[in-house]
Amino acid sequence: MTDQRLLDLLVDRETGDLDRKDRIALAGMDHDSFxxxxxDMGLAAAAAMLAFEDDQALEKLPAELHIHIAEDAKVFFANAAVPLTAEQDDPVVTPFPSSESADEKDTSSLVQWLGWLVAAAVITFVFLPKEDVVSPEQRLQIEAEVRTAILRDIEAQTxxxxxxxxxxTQLMASQALEPLPWQALPDVAAEGASGDVVWSADDKQGFMRIKGLAANNPEEYQYQLWIFDKDRDEKFPVDGGVFDIPADGGEVVIPINAKIAVQEPQLYAVTIEKPGGVVVSxxxxxxxxxxxxxG
Amino acid sequence: MNATAPLLPRVAQGDQGAVKTCIDTYGGLIWSVAKRLCPAQEAEDAVQEIFIDLWKNAARFDASKSSEKTFIVMIARRRLIDRLRQQKRRPEQVNLADTAEPAYSAGLEASADAALAHEAMQGMNREQRQVLYLSLHLGLSHGEIAETTGVALGTVKSHIRRGLSAIREKLEMIGKPKERRAMP
Known part of the structure; x- marks a missing residue:
């Protein structure tokens, strides 16, 4: 078989169009050799498919399906040669990444905006007519003043x-939300623990306030929030994020990072889990x- | 967390956190593609099968050959095309007017491979781009494309074969800068 013929067969298969005869021809070949x-052909098809994809039109994975996939993964890795382990060299503490990403994006756009403004100001001066009375020194000084003014303006607007x-505090004030007090359970880590949890269904965000929970070593274990939502099987609560309690013993406020949409929380629970958290507790x-x- | 580090090598090691992040990161993309290529009632099963395929094949991911996102879409595509052909069903009724000049750009920001594929397709004529769109985006068989567009079956095959070969060459020719491989 020629290389071109092999390429054609592989493309046909990648696009689901191998007829019976060609399937047999391909099956007769030494698979390892190609x-x-x-x-390479599969990746080319995937790259082209991605080029047609509209990221803005992507839908969120349905909550139930997310849970089933996580359950499947647990079963798969329980029987795999490499069992599922706690997170390794790149630990994820989940409450913060999304807000950090947003901040980074904001900062990046701000920097870009600043860049354009400064460039615009510079261009304005560069194209001043030659007969203009502004000397090079004055020009530099004006540019510096423009730059400073722009920075000040941005600072004021940020x-x-x-x-x-x-x-x-801002979330609670804006929507008159009532926090729910935590009840500490009989666990050595929770002795004397207190605080509350607040959730806004409108904004899909919330916070835990915790005091007195035992400080943890993230390499040994981490805390994980679970949200039991109305109309959801209680066996599969929503993962509200993994978090740590620092050793200073003070009060901590932790943003809730629900992995899937929460409609009407019926119960919040904090568990102790392996580093990195678990899919199902x-x-x-x-x-x-x-x-x-x-209350 | 380093958001740009590939997850699949860690998934292959059975890293539970990476498995979770992988579902969070790519679940929406796979779900959207499955819904487009499968009947609604079968899309959920298909997505579950794709993730099992992904766990099975995670160790095969080679960051020097493609971005992680492209690799994952390849796994998803293969599973979906298999299902589609087994059922011998069209994913949906195609309105040819909507595919006259397929738009591609929104997905490019997230994948350098997609940008290169786009670039390769820019060098093709409109008919060839349309054929690739019907095949790759909508999952139509060669025969269905011929029927839908009125283009001869042999020409459809030729467009797809040459088109994918050109994209493959583009991906290989440009090289593999590390920064693009780090993208999801």
Missing amino acids: LDLED PPELTPGEAR GRERIVLLAKPGQ
């Missing part, structure tokens, strides 16, 4: 970054609970 070529505590150690109507 494995790389096969993948909202100050809120701490989680401030963001919580075994619920061996539940340390905090908060339930609406049980």
Whole structure:
């Protein structure tokens, strides 16, 4: 078989159009000898498919399906040669990445905007007519003043970054939300723990305030929030994010990072899990609970 | 967390956090593609099968050959095309007017491979681009494309074969800068 014929067969297969005769022809070949070529063709088709994809039109994975996939993964890796392990060299503490990304994006666009403004100002002066009375020294000074003024203006327009505590206060004030108090369960890590949790269904965001929960070593274990949502099987609560308690013993405010949409929380639970958190909790150690109507 | 580090090598090691992040990161893309290529009632099964394929093939991901996103779409495509052909069904009724000049750009920001594929397709004529769109984006068989467009079957095959070969050559020719391979 010629190389071109092999290429044609691989393209036909990649696009689902191998007829019976060609399937047999391909099956008769030494698969290992064209494995790389096969993948190259598959990657080309995938890249072209991505080029047609509209990122803005992508839908979110349905919550139930997300849970089923996570369950499948658990079963798969339980039987795989390499079992599922706690997170390795790139630990994820989940409450913060999304807000950090947003901040980075904001900063990046701000820098771009500043760049354009400064460039515009510079261009304005560069194209001043030659007979203009402005000397080179004065020109530099004016450019510096423009730059300073722009920076000052941007600074004035940039909202100050809120701490989680401030963001919580602002959220509660804007929607008259009532926080639910945590109830500490009989676990050594939760002795004397207190605080509350607040959730805005409108903004799909919330915060936990926690005091007195035992500080953890993230390499040994981490805390994980679970949200039991109305109309969802209680066996599969929503993962609200993994977090740590620092050793200083003070109060901490932690943004909730629900992995999927939460409609109407019926119960919040904090468990102790392996580093990195788990897909489905075994619920061996539940340390905090908060339930609406049980203040 | 380093958002640009590939997840699949860690998935291949059974890293639970990477498995979770992988579902979070690519679930929406796979779901959207499956919904387009499968009947609605079968899309969920298809997505679950794709993720199993992904766990199985995670160790095969080679960051020097493609971005992680492209590799994952390849796995998803193969599973979906298999299902589609087994059922011998069209994914949906195609309105040819909508495909006259397929738009591609929104997906380019997230994948350098996609940008290169786009570039390669820019060098093709409109008919060839349309054929590739019907085949790759909508999952139509060669025969269905011929029927839909009125282009001869042999020409459809030729457009697809030459088109994909050109894209493959583009991906190989440009080289593999590290920064683009780090993209999701």
